[in-house]
Amino acid sequence: MLEHVDPGKRLDQKGYDKAAPGLKERLGELQRRARDAGMPIIVIFEGWDTVGMSEIVNRFILPLDPRGFLVHPITAPSPEERARPFLWRFMVRIPARGRIAVFDRSWYFRSLARAVERKEEDARAVWREIADFEEMLSNDGYLIMKFFLHIGKKEHRKRLERYRGSDMDMCAISMAEVELFKKYDRMLPLIEEMLEATDREHAPWTIVEAEDQRFASGKVLASSVQMVERGLASREGRSQASMDGLAGDDRQFSSLRAKADLAVSIPQEEYRARLEELQGRVAELQCALNRQKVPTVIVFEGWDAAGKGGAIQRLTAELNPRGYEVVPVGAPTEDERAHHYLWRFYRKLPPAGHMRIFDRSWYGRVLVERVEGLCPPAEWRRAYQEINSFERMLVEEGAVLVKVWMEIDRETQLRRFQERAADPRKQWKITEEDWRNREKWDLYERAVDEMLFRTSTAHAPWTIVESNDKYHSRVKTLETVVRAMETAGKGSK
Incomplete structure (x- = not known):
């Protein structure tokens, strides 16, 4: 993509002064329109270390209302960030709806660092992960604008010499950037490959000829205006399509639950011995796994009154509380609703060596949100692939991932509901919402079968736990977790 670019293009002061004021005014107007429309915008600036990126970023943000954006300078990851998946620190920084996040360096800079620090093939895997990540955000209504600021080899070398020994050295560029980009000939083909691998219709690259600051700033402003205008124009059509799309699909799915023998049980004495x-x-x-820095993610889903809480209590009974957290998942907060639905779960991912136990999870997107009509059909249908990509990322980054579906029949659920309602000590466990959900058993059953069918993958399979008998369900849950952790422990030695 760079071979046909003339990085030496120039714009004189007169030309810049003529074009820039109108572009800046228009960009400010578009920011307000995007805010009112609830359109989140991600702006990515990448380029050579000597390109003067900070000045170009500053010229871009000056016309904007500072209450509506944040600039995220991306440097080497902190110890906390290194302890989590590669994309974690970027996902937690994505903007809420109607806001703008400006990345001064981004996941791309860090992927190039991976290519140099480790293997180029590792970076290629990350680029595939990034492409999925950006597609997921774009499908959720995010506008992604990506600028690569390009200069030629001769100019790069000249600027590098000028920066060395200058008082502006550490302010203008970081030593990490200098070390990464100092070998121009080595980095150029890697950058070309990265740009080609991640140039997609939903998140295209804009190559900015950046040897002249005025030309570069003018092109960034003009391109930004065009992209935001297009994003706003297509937003209404996208919204209508999401409301209309795919609502009438009546396909049937093989039920993984059909194989469950709900009559299975174990005697109390055997249960106690095995549990201990x-x-x-x-x-x-x-x-x-803490010593080996392996994170563990355990997902509990199942019917109301299937015994998730009891199983989690038995799972955690002997654990060190410093190393695990139970994450109860309910309805999203206002801030969480303003982001992509996976945002709140990224924020709860465990650092290396720690464990997170999700009492319900991201699968609410294809269960309660689907059945209750809380999101359009196109959105929950899209979520299957997004969830599969998310879970594949967790596993490829080295996490143990266990997914448990706790299965009971209608009669057992009714009996447990009635027992809870009759016992003052357990009445807090039963709500009107539980009874309403029970009335929609058939709708939930279809949603569950499709969820299990579409998201039980080789890297993240579901385990169906027969839960009519609580003793059996608790033992099988623990056995499932033990097997997964033992396998991970052997693989990471």
């Missing part, structure tokens, strides 16, 4: 053994083993594995 498994709890001790989970505690041992928690310590082992």
